[in-house]
Amino acid sequence: MTRSKSLIAAGLFAVCLLVPLVVRADYNLQVLFRVFLFAALGLAWNLVGGYAGQLSLGHAAYFGSGAYAMALLPPLGVSLWLALFLGIILAMAFAALIGGVSFRLRGPYFALATIAFAEVLRLLAKNLPSVTGGDVGIQVPSLFAHAINRSFYFAAVVLTAMAFSVTVWVSRSKFGYYLMAIREDEDTALSVGVNTARTKLKALFLSAGITALGGALYGSLFLFIVPDQVLSLDISNEIAIVAMLGGAGTVLGPILGSIILESASEIFKNVFHEAHLLIYGLLLVVVVMFLPEGIVGTVNSLLARRRATSATAAKSQAQRNSAP
Amino acid sequence: MALLELQRVSKKFGGLIAVNDVSLEVEREEVAFLVGPNGAGKTTLFNLIAGMLHPDQGEIVFEGRDISHTSADRATKLGIGRTFQLVKPLRNLTVLENVMLGAFLHTSSTAVAAHEAGQILRFLQMEDVAHLPALGMPQAKLKRLEIARALATKPRLILLDEVVAGLSTSEALVLADLLARLREWGISAIGGVEHVMQVVMRIADRVLVLDHGTMIAEGTPEEVVHMPRVIEAYLGPKYKEFSK
Amino acid sequence: MDAFFSALQAILNGLLTGALYALVGMGMALIFGVMRIVNFAHGTFLMLGMYATYYIFEKTGLNPYFGFVLASAFLFCLGYLIYRGLIQHMPVHSDFMQILLTLGLALIFTDTIQLTFGADYHQLNLPLLAKNVHLGPQISLNAPWLVSFGLAVVLGSGMYWFVMHTRIGRAARAIAQNRYASPLVGINVHAVQAVSFGLGVAGAGIAGGLLLPVFYIYPTVGDQFTLKAFVMVVLGGMGSIQGAAVAGLVLGVVESLTSLYWGNEWALAVDFVIFLLVLSLRPAGIFGSQRV
DSSP: OOHHHHHHHHHHHHHHHHGGGTOOOHHHHHHHHHHHHHHHHHHHHHIIIIISOOOOSOTHHHHHHHHHHHHHSGGGTOOHHHHHHHHHHHHHHHHHHHHHHHTTSOTTHHHHHHHHHHHHHHHHHHHOHHHHOGGGOEEOOOSOSSSHHHHHHHHHHHHHHHHHHHHHHHHHSHHHHHHHHHHHOHHHHHHTTOOHHHHHHHHHHHHHHHHHHHHHHHHHHHSEEOHHHHSSHHHHHHHHHHHHHHOTTSSSHHHHHHHHHHHHHHHTHHHHHHHHHHHHHHHHHHHHHHOTTHHHHHHHHHHHHHHHHHHHHHHHHHHHHHOO | OOSEEEEEEEEEETTEEEEEEEEEEEOTTOEEEEEOOTTSSHHHHHHHHHTSSOOSEEEEEETTEEOTTOOHHHHHHHTEEEEOSSOOOOTTSBHHHHHHHHHGGGOSOHHHHHHHHHHHHHHTTOGGGTTSBSTTOOHHHHHHHHHHHHHHTOOSEEEEETTTTTSOHHHHHHHHHHHHGGGGGTOEEEEEESSOHHHHHHHOSEEEEEETTEEEEEEOHHHHHTOHHHHHHHHOGGGGGGOO | OHHHHHHHHHHHHHHHHHHHHHHHHHHHIIIIIITOOOOTTHHHHHHHHHHHHHHHHHHHOOOHHHHHHHHHHHHHHHHHHHHHHTGGGOSSOOHHHHHHHHHHHHHHHHHHHHHHHOSOOBOOOOGGGGOEEEETTTEEEEHHHHHHHHHHHHHHHHHHHHHHHSHHHHHHHHHHHOTTTGGGGTOOHHHHHHHHHHHHHHHHHHHHHHHGGGSOBOGGGGHHHHHHHHHHHHHHOTTOHHHHHHHHHHHHHHHHHHHHHHOTHHHHHHHHHHHHHHHHHOTTOSSOOSOO
């Protein structure tokens, strides 16, 4: 990243950290927590869904892993921060399993397999109440003892900063190029020596880890989780929509998507409460039919086209000027 | 020791025998052409050599190593580069970025990859389009992009499937001259063509003729063009009498 | 001996359910297997079929065994319009985008139904429902299931015949094999695809209508069927309509036995497990060719 862009990004994140000086109400801090949480989740999903082009509709599996790790491990004597870490490991283990099974397959099988896997986890959580509390749910200890909402808000900002940095690194590195090659055409990627299975898996590990962190924070803030909330298709869909709306395969897209979606869902709370599936559905259809690159992606494309036409216009102008 | 050896390689798809008991050798710094009508098995052979498919019978040996069951990415790492008959540019990347993809095989640095990609584009006379998106490039440029990307992987053998298909004759001849220079870089090539014979005649050291999966002739371009079996395969038995 | 009869009862019930599953699966095989359109709203269309049939019954008293015909006509039109209006005009045609589009449609339809009819579970009230057919003292089969089963078999065969032996069916298969050559032999690709899509959706709707007498009706009832449909297509082998039908029967029996021995709540999980197993071990499915 260029120095000026890095400074701007760092500055913006610093500003975000100062927000609690102005915003004090617990409720509002929780809303902001959600915005940053989903920005981070969207960025994490973006690695697999945007850069690698693999449509995962089962990211709830990793989110839920992080949350349930925080619920199940501390009562066994594990420290909170270690539980957080182990939640990440658990999510990565699931990623290895899912990836191992479905990355070998082309087409929509990957998406279906991700859904299937997340649903299996949800059903396991529901049907094994002695372990997970079942449908009734289970308590989650709080990571922070003081200034709880503010601390979780900071944690969400930090998580987003992490996810953002990872995304920026990926977008400029050999790894990122390989992911994009896989997205565009797997045969071509193979032909230039990319081990597509292993590369996809690496992206999924990164994605799963960040998502699990998000899930752990979420569970820890709200102190109570149920399978239909943290392992649901709803969460998987929301994450995917945040990234797609903002722009899959871009660095800023998921952040913008989260700001838009999460604030809208807060402002239009009642509507969203009644009809949020309808709204998600409409957003998906609109994105697919009119904004397949998301907002940021579409803007990028328009700018690129403007640059290309002015470049060719300049070239032909120069040719005309130099012609006899 | 030959650079590449195929020993009695066969490949079936269900009931269709795509490659039938084919044996061939390619030496270092040699340009060989696989010639044959569509459906003759050229692309299947390329896919077999490149590792996208694996033979049902027979062996493929590259630089003394059995690569019959090696994956495609491993084959590239071992030194076999390839282009595709239907060009597959990565549309949302620029021309330069496409080629960088190949260059990344030997470096992890984006800067180094960009530099090497740039050099190859210069060799193929494509610097002017380096920063344009691959989307919307004309066919002739896309063919060169394919070659550039394959060259960036620093292969010792490059497979060029239908590399001149879809080009006008003059475009094809220009490309052929560029390809003839591959020898300078120490790269052997196997090209596959259907019928752009002028290209073949100009730059091939050897020609191998395929018909319905079987190798029916082998020799220099001059020799092969006059072989009765070859004429029969291309033009039908009526024209056999035109061989000498 | 009792254990044997319990198992036999479960198997027979499973076959009855399986026939309806088969209808859903065959529609999906047509859409996904033959047309290569990924339809994540398939189960939702089934749900719409149920609600349409239910609505017709509530408003006009028309027996669902006749009402489903009207409902499926409605769904055919819906499917046709969705193809013509949306799928045909997608700016990016990838599987990725099709999944998101159909997923979006599924969410829209599901929530609209929920907002219109409420989220409550309903069940139909028909005198037929209480009747049972007894095969000996140990086995009893619910009459409406038998009727649905019979209709499903007839309609399933009809669908198979249609795809294999009519011009449109052949055209659809031709498009699946070679999309670019099809117009050259006079096939209007989009028209054929729209009709085929409409038929596949109607198939799901019919299954919904036939399920109405024997199932609870609620807005999200369709979601499980989408996955079941994909399981059937994968299990039966891509593009194989008869494979999907057999897979439907298998699925019905497996679910039924799972319910018997492990309880209802695991039946759905078993679907997923089968799906993941098939994908890992034999992606080509039972009747499949190498097209995965």
